[in-house]
Amino acid sequence: MTQKIFNLAFLFIWASVLSQPKKQPEFISPQVNIDNTVAFKLYAPNANSVKLNSQIENGSVDMVKDESGVWSATIGPVKPDMYPYAFNVDGIQLADPKNTNIFPNEGFQNSLVEITGNTPLVHTIQNVPHGTLSYRFYTSPELGQRPVVVYTPPGYELDTKNTYPVLYLLHGTTDTEETWTKVGRANSILDNLIAQGKAKPMIIVMPYGRAYPTINKSAGSLRNWDNLQEIKKDFLNHLFPFINKNYRIKKDRNSHAISGFSGGGGTSLYIGLNNPEIFSWVFGFAPGMLPNEFDRNNALAFENPNQTNKNLNLFWIGVGKDDFTYTAIKDYFKVLDNKGIKYESYISDGGHTWMNCKLYLSIIAQKLFK
């Protein structure tokens, strides 16, 4: 009895300390059911309207309130994958307060829901040897203490003589250095493909892509020219030497790749094609680009197409049919065709999403360094 009262007091004071609304009914959100339907719930007794905004097909719907003030919507069956979603409460977008899996982003707050299905997907966390994700800082005199996340493959720490090829992997505009792992699951994709013998063990370097504080965070897309210049300087002068000093990297250009998503895809093409002495593998995942910037950003690659073809082991661009970047990318393909620059294109279903990013990474990881 005494213990029960004490426990209750403990929980009560606890709840106040955390400034939680009291008397909230207990529920789970999101709840993934065995038939791959998903129930989303939000406690909002005073709201007039609550919508679910998700990147799941047919997954943006009005939610319905019950007598306890909990709004809910059940959708699906949903195609197994990991999807971003948010709630819109009377015009305000918020992440799901019941869900710890947050999409790291500077521009919006989304939660993530994972529908695994019966068969593990390429990004599912499985019982296979796992690599290590290291959160590091490197120092840039201009940009300060810069965060970077580095994936090293399983066994990296124990076999201290081996050297590895490296993929630099850049996030999209408003994403952070954590987005490629927390939303893109780059680490699990590589763990799984390496375990299946489908990908070579490699190091993946995921830096933060905004040249903040030198360039203001509100300065548009990552492929903004001023940002590109600062990031290029930071990359060549600080990040690249830091990685080479601190990781056992194969130094030759056949062991260096770069890719990125969206604004970071524009950056990966810009840095990759303009630094052939470093990179022989250049990829773009729905790269953000503008036709009137093609000549400026591709100056070196366009100057001597034969040399460009010789430089590149693989030049690969993936984009979704419904992606808003596809129009400019089609124009880019035409220019490459006209100049005789070789590339592979991969046109998937879907739009400008991290579901596609996971797909593209799982494809190129199987081509890389072979």
Next chain:
Amino acid sequence: MTQKIFNLAFLFIWASVLSQPKKQPEFISPQVNIDNTVAFKLYAPNANSVKLNSQIENGSVDMVKDESGVWSATIGPVKPDMYPYAFNVDGIQLADPKNTNIFPNEGFQNSLVEITGNTPLVHTIQNVPHGTLSYRFYTSPELGQRPVVVYTPPGYELDTKNTYPVLYLLHGTTDTEETWTKVGRANSILDNLIAQGKAKPMIIVMPYGRAYPTINKSAGSLRNWDNLQEIKKDFLNHLFPFINKNYRIKKDRNSHAISGFSGGGGTSLYIGLNNPEIFSWVFGFAPGMLPNEFDRNNALAFENPNQTNKNLNLFWIGVGKDDFTYTAIKDYFKVLDNKGIKYESYISDGGHTWMNCKLYLSIIAQKLFK
């Protein structure tokens, strides 16, 4: 002109893709001013009431709406530190949508605001040699793929012969394996103290503390007995061997410490005092404990107080004067006094907060392994 239209189209489609409310006025939140006042803002044109709930002293206030639908409150000057806060919109608590720094927690969503002040604090990210934070998984047959975050001190990777002492550092109830670094800044505290010669280089192991899925996540505090039993098994059988295999750890008991906050503080005392063959340094930061559990949880330590005193290099408990755990902790001190078990107590200002966790870690880090 064309470029401008294209850019606008790009941004517009972008915004739709992200399901962001349109026409939202531009603003920054939180904005830390040079006089240490802090302005918080939220766009919520249809809300009836918006409150700021922060752990800053006098920092829970009603916010005021302007004609564009932006609610704001300016508080302070605020004592430099890093604080959790959230908005309460018509009874719903949400993190600040403009702030990327999220408090990792399974029970609520808070944002973090850092007021650095003129002088770097012990947890401020500074231009000093940085250690590495590694995100790893270890495998438990009962609990699956378990996440753990490991801090290795500056130079760990380059000097491959050195071995290090280790501190196991446990989070509070509803926190995650990321809370000790993202909210507690354990890595920066150690980076700074090591750079100043005030702390010995050490490894810090920060596991996930809930025995989920064996014990349901809603099963109360971390010091719930069933959770404690599963976590103890997991610790001894899986985590501890994983760390010893994968890190260069000094194996003797004088090089092993354990601490934790709140529910994790209860766990750190339970595991630390009942496994003297491993630990000679045992700490609790506002440890969650119940008087009627003292005998059960401290069985070995109470059995032979002289031996317990011999076993422990330091037994240390820190708690705030306003902390709701202080009452039970005072009872615990009385029991320890009666039994003649030696300990150090540190009674700080403040309550059950991560501001105090940072303080306690910065104190014990200077005592450890000396």
